[in-house]
Amino acid sequence: xxxxxxxxxxxxxxxxxxxxxxxxxxxxxxxxxxxxxxxxxxxxxxxxxxxxxxxxxxxxxxxxxxxxxxxxxxxxxxxxxxxxxxxxxxxxxxxxxxxxxxxxxxxxxxxxxxxxxxxxxxxxxxxxxxxxxxxxxxxxxxxxxxxxxxxxxxxxxxxxxxxxxxxxxxxxxxxxxxxxxxxxxxxxxxxxxxxxxxxxxxxxxxxxxxxxxxxxxxxxxxxxxxxxxxxxxxxxxxxxxxxxxxxxxxxxxxxxxxxxxxxxxxxxxxxxxxxxxxxxxxxxxxxxxxxxxxxxxxxxxxxxxxxxxxxxxxxxxxxxxxxxxxxxxxxxxxxxxxxxxxxxxxxxxxxxxxxxxxxxxxxxxxxxxxxxxxxxxxxxxxxxxxxxxxx
Amino acid sequence: xxxxxxxxxxxxxxxxxxxxxxxxxxxxxxxxxxxxxxxxxxxxxxxxxxxxxxxxxxxxxxxxxxxxxxxxxxxxxxxxxxxxxxxxxxxxxxxxxxxxxxxxxxxxxxxxxxxxxxxxxxxxxxxxxxxxxxxxxxxxxxxxxxxxxxxxxxxxxxxxxxxxxxxxxxxxxxxxxxxxxxxxxxxxxxxxxxxxxxxxxxxxxxxxxxxxxxxxxxxxxxxxxxxxxxxxxxxxxxxxxxxx
Numbered sequence: 001x002x003x004x005x006x007x008x009x010x011x012x013x014x015x016x017x018x019x020x021x022x023x024x025x026x027x028x029x030x031x032x033x034x035x036x037x038x039x040x041x042x043x044x045x046x047x048x049x050x051x052x053x054x055x056x057x058x059x060x061x062x063x064x065x066x067x068x069x070x071x072x073x074x075x076x077x078x079x080x081x082x083x084x085x086x087x088x089x090x091x092x093x094x095x096x097x098x099x100x101x102x103x104x105x106x107x108x109x110x111x112x113x114x115x116x117x118x119x120x121x122x123x124x125x126x127x128x129x130x131x132x133x134x135x136x137x138x139x140x141x142x143x144x145x146x147x148x149x150x151x152x153x154x155x156x157x158x159x160x161x162x163x164x165x166x167x168x169x170x171x172x173x174x175x176x177x178x179x180x181x182x183x184x185x186x187x188x189x190x191x192x193x194x195x196x197x198x199x200x201x202x203x204x205x206x207x208x209x210x211x212x213x214x215x216x217x218x219x220x221x222x223x224x225x226x227x228x229x230x231x232x233x234x235x236x237x238x239x240x241x242x243x244x245x246x247x248x249x250x251x252x253x254x255x256x257x258x259x260x261x262x263x264x265x266x267x268x269x270x271x272x273x274x275x276x277x278x279x280x281x282x283x284x285x286x287x288x289x290x291x292x293x294x295x296x297x298x299x300x301x302x303x304x305x306x307x308x309x310x311x312x313x314x315x316x317x318x319x320x321x322x323x324x325x326x327x328x329x330x331x332x333x334x335x336x337x338x339x340x341x342x343x344x345x346x347x348x349x350x351x352x353x354x355x356x357x358x359x360x361x362x363x364x365x366x367x368x369x370x371x372x373x374x375x376x377x378x379x380x381x382x383x384x385x386x387x388x389x390x391x
Numbered sequence: 392x393x394x395x396x397x398x399x400x401x402x403x404x405x406x407x408x409x410x411x412x413x414x415x416x417x418x419x420x421x422x423x424x425x426x427x428x429x430x431x432x433x434x435x436x437x438x439x440x441x442x443x444x445x446x447x448x449x450x451x452x453x454x455x456x457x458x459x460x461x462x463x464x465x466x467x468x469x470x471x472x473x474x475x476x477x478x479x480x481x482x483x484x485x486x487x488x489x490x491x492x493x494x495x496x497x498x499x500x501x502x503x504x505x506x507x508x509x510x511x512x513x514x515x516x517x518x519x520x521x522x523x524x525x526x527x528x529x530x531x532x533x534x535x536x537x538x539x540x541x542x543x544x545x546x547x548x549x550x551x552x553x554x555x556x557x558x559x560x561x562x563x564x565x566x567x568x569x570x571x572x573x574x575x576x577x578x579x580x581x582x583x584x585x586x587x588x589x590x591x592x593x594x595x596x597x598x599x600x601x602x603x604x605x606x607x608x609x610x611x612x613x614x615x616x617x618x619x620x621x622x623x624x625x626x627x628x629x630x631x632x633x634x635x
Contacts, residue, residue: 206589206590207586253593296624296625301597324586331513332525333512334512337470377511
């Protein structure tokens with residue numbers, strides 16, 4: 001049942017209007033002045049206010065002001081008498097749309113009240129429908145998001161399984177760190193034992209999105225199928241290049257470094273396609289060897305110009321392979337505001353400093369500590385692989 | 392308690408450990424920065440809010456009487472330095488996980504991960520109760536394209552990275568479709584070019600070299616670092632490169 005609040009000073013009018021409304025089925029609460037009406041508003045929920053203008057304590061205008069300032073959103077019908085008509089303009093400004101002229105006829109009262117209440121009911125109905133529609137859409141979005149998340153989660157698991165290295169199983173000692181920029185990344189490391197030693201491939205697919213990780217996966221497949229055969233590192237990379245080009249539209253630049261370690265001959269052959277050569281630490285010494293030689297990246301040209309380097313290796317020599325994400329990091333100095341970039345020599349300094357420590361300590365020190373990502377902001381997938389020649 | 396101290400260089404607050412002071416600081420700072428026409432950006436609000444909440448709830452353990460001190464300074468045109476200090480015993484920031492923790496209840500580390508996500512530099516004092524952070528509004532490189540005779544001259548106003556690589560690629564593509572074959576890149580404002588953007592340069596060459604007619608590819612004002620990168624990937628063989 002709808003509840004109406006009636007504010008009217010004149011006792012007889014108050015009585016007759018409330019009787020008319022009650023007989024029509026409305027619940028009515030009466031008040032003799034604006035203040036009583038205002039107080040009543042805070043104790044009850046009303047569907048409509050019918051108010052007079054001329055009232056003591058708080059007149060109709062003041063009552064309506066007070067209600068609006070307290071954000072009461074109740075529909076209001078004002079009873080205007082002779083002499084109040086000029087107030088209509090002001091009332092209009094306050095959102096009062098319905099007026100009952102005094103003296104009023106019974107059927108006018110009921111018609112007006114009914115009109116205001118049904119208009120309000122329709123508006124609420126429309127708002128409910130809108131809300132339902134939005135809720136349904138929101139549910140749909142949430143479902144889609146949950147599905148996408150599931151797909152991404154399973155891709156992440158698949159990616160991690162593919163890229164994961166079991167570091168205990170090789171003829172050389174391996175310590176390995178990997179951190180993609182997002183959940184999936186485009187860096188790849190593969191290693192296989194051979195009769196004489198092992199073969200390794202480190203690759204960096206341009207970008208760090210899902211497309212990059214798809215390429216990383218296909219490089220893994222390539223590595224599984226094509227290594228440990230009689231082909232040289234150069235032939236291998238040219239073959240990989242061709243496979244990447246055959247990928248069609250989804251072309252990506254890939255830098256790669258292939259390493260073949262022969263423990264019997266104490267030799268290591270490295271072939272690079274646009275990828276940095278490893279940093280070499282000879283047998284627990286602090287001095288380091290680095291090389292650089294220009295070469296082209298894979299996935300762009302029909303025939304790639306590679307760079308090859310062959311070195312002698314001995315027990316306890318270490319090679320540090322990495323992707324450029326390890327170095328492409330920076331931060332802003334909080335005092336000066338200068339951009340500080342990580343340099344290769346920062347890495348070399350760490351290796352020299354901890355040169356006598358075990359491989360795992362050394363790799364951790366390069367990866368964390370002062371050079372860790374809490375100090376240098378990551379901008380690309382990063383990977384670090386430490387290789388130690390056994391005794 | 393809410394005390395403010397300001398001059399042209401910085402604004403300094405000393406507050407009691409009440410959460411309501413956080414929004415007030417942000418509001419006042421916004422007004423202060425607006426005076427020098429510096430617009431407050433989302434990263435600033437997120438980071439400062441986390442720093443203050445950390446100080447109030449974790450550093451001072453919610454003890455209203457303990458003060459938090461906050462200093463905000465513009466150290467460069469687009470760089471703000473934010474410093475917050477509490478009276479706590481400090482916090483072992485070195486050993487905290489730097490990524491979002493699985494358990495949302497580990498509020499302190501989540502706050503720190505959020506700060507790390509958006510800050511361009513972070514420094515803790517030895518005790519661990521003072522954190523200084525540098526924040527910067529997100530900058531998206533745009534490029535100016537001019538035509539001079541048969542050359543199209545591209546002048547990016549910042550680094551060329553994955554976020555604008557697609558725009559870059561499609562602008563070039565549009566021009567190539569129209570038959571233009573001479574491209575000039577002024578990389579004076581470019582410090583970094585990532586691998587995706589490098590691919591765009593390489594693919595540009597590939598597409599142009601497919602046809603017989605002559606073409607031109609020039610890069611000027613290339614920094615030493617960038618020149619090294621271009622040499623390593625042999626782009627110096629296919630582009631005419633000159634330094635600043």
